[in-house]
Amino acid sequence: xxxxxxxxxxxxxxxxxxxxxxxxxxxxxxxxxxxxxxxxxxxxxxxxxxxxxxxxxxxxxxxxxxxxxxxxxxx
Amino acid sequence: xxxxxxxxxxxxxxxxxxxxxxxxxxxxxxxxxxxxxxxxxxxxxxxxxxxxxxxxxxxxxxxxxxxxxxxxxxxxxxxxxxxxxxxxxxxxxxxxxxxxxxxxxxxxxxxxxxxxxxxxxxxxxxxxxxxxxxxxxxxxxxxxxxxxxxxxxxxxxxxxxxxxxxxxxxxxxxxxxxxxxxxxxxxxxxxxxxxxxxxxxxxxxxxxxxxxxxxxxxxxxxxxxxxxxxxxxxxxxxxxxxxxxxxxxx
Numbered sequence: 452x453x454x455x456x457x458x459x460x461x462x463x464x465x466x467x468x469x470x471x472x473x474x475x476x477x478x479x480x481x482x483x484x485x486x487x488x489x490x491x492x493x494x495x496x497x498x499x500x501x502x503x504x505x506x507x508x509x510x511x512x513x514x515x516x517x518x519x520x521x522x523x524x525x526x
Numbered sequence: 527x528x529x530x531x532x533x534x535x536x537x538x539x540x541x542x543x544x545x546x547x548x549x550x551x552x553x554x555x556x557x558x559x560x561x562x563x564x565x566x567x568x569x570x571x572x573x574x575x576x577x578x579x580x581x582x583x584x585x586x587x588x589x590x591x592x593x594x595x596x597x598x599x600x601x602x603x604x605x606x607x608x609x610x611x612x613x614x615x616x617x618x619x620x621x622x623x624x625x626x627x628x629x630x631x632x633x634x635x636x637x638x639x640x641x642x643x644x645x646x647x648x649x650x651x652x653x654x655x656x657x658x659x660x661x662x663x664x665x666x667x668x669x670x671x672x673x674x675x676x677x678x679x680x681x682x683x684x685x686x687x688x689x690x691x692x693x694x695x696x697x698x699x700x701x702x703x704x705x706x707x708x709x710x711x712x713x714x715x716x717x718x719x720x721x722x723x724x725x726x727x728x729x730x731x732x733x734x735x736x737x738x739x740x741x742x743x744x745x746x747x748x749x750x751x752x753x754x755x756x757x758x759x760x761x762x763x764x765x766x767x768x769x770x771x772x773x774x775x776x
Binding site for chain 2: 499
């Protein structure tokens with residue numbers, strides 16, 4: 452296999468990590484929503500915490516995107 | 527090639543480049559848009575606060591919402607000692623928000639889609655956390671890496687993990703904003719590209735191009751949401767990190 456093909460395959464494999472971030476963000480908002488429906492009065496105050504959690508989970512997915520971009524574009 | 531999705535992120539000089547001590551320095555489109563962002567933020571807030579009516583008009587309510595959004599965030603996360611940091615958080619939020627929003631206009635340059643801009647902001651924020659923490663608490667600030675109530679046997683491991691997670695903060699803070707903006711604009715461009723290449727196929731392609739056109743419209747709406755959300759997240763994570771510097775015992 453030539454080096455360029457291996458790079459492209461590696462970039463594709465690296466992007467699988469974004470799926471994990473998707474699961475994480477979905478879990479956070481899903482659990483936030485089920486909690487908010489049980490106790491709507493407390494939901495507003497916790498929305499910021501949900502956003503922080505989603506941002507932190509999403510950041511790890513962005514790492515895998517960056518690994519893919521580095522493989523593709525850094526010579 | 528104009529149709530490739532990366533082309534929109536090209537930086538090109540508008541004035542210059544001049545050769546200053548062996549470095550090429552130019553006034554680029556990125557610099558131009560940073561200037562426009564500052565003008566928009568300052569101009570809008572001056573305009574919104576010019577009337578100072580007791581019952582706010584439309585413009586003034588937007589200005590007040592903008593201000594109180596950041597003010598409540600700083601109050602909630604940092605508490606009362608956070609007041610000196612309100613101008614910083616407000617400036618960061620406004621810059622990132624207007625940069626993201628201006629980037630949504632066609633042919634406009636998105637400043638925050640360049641990792642150098644977002645990483646500079648993030649490194650500045652985390653550097654400030656270290657400086658403020660050591661200024662407020664002296665060397666006791668390093669207790670941040672030694673959580674209380676952890677058994678002595680695994681304390682070195684936990685400290686190492688805490689230290690690595692602290693070091694990854696500027697990386698994740700900068701890359702989150704950069705990655706979201708870059709990926710969003712590439713996706714928009716790719717779907718717009720589908721429309722163009724399907725229409726080029728003829729009448730059948732023109733009918734088929736309706737689906738990606740609707741997708742592009744829906745994604746534009748989503749991107750406006752992401753543009754606001756990422757500015758909000760950047761500001762709130764700045765507050766959360768500053769909280770570590772102000773209140774170490776946790």
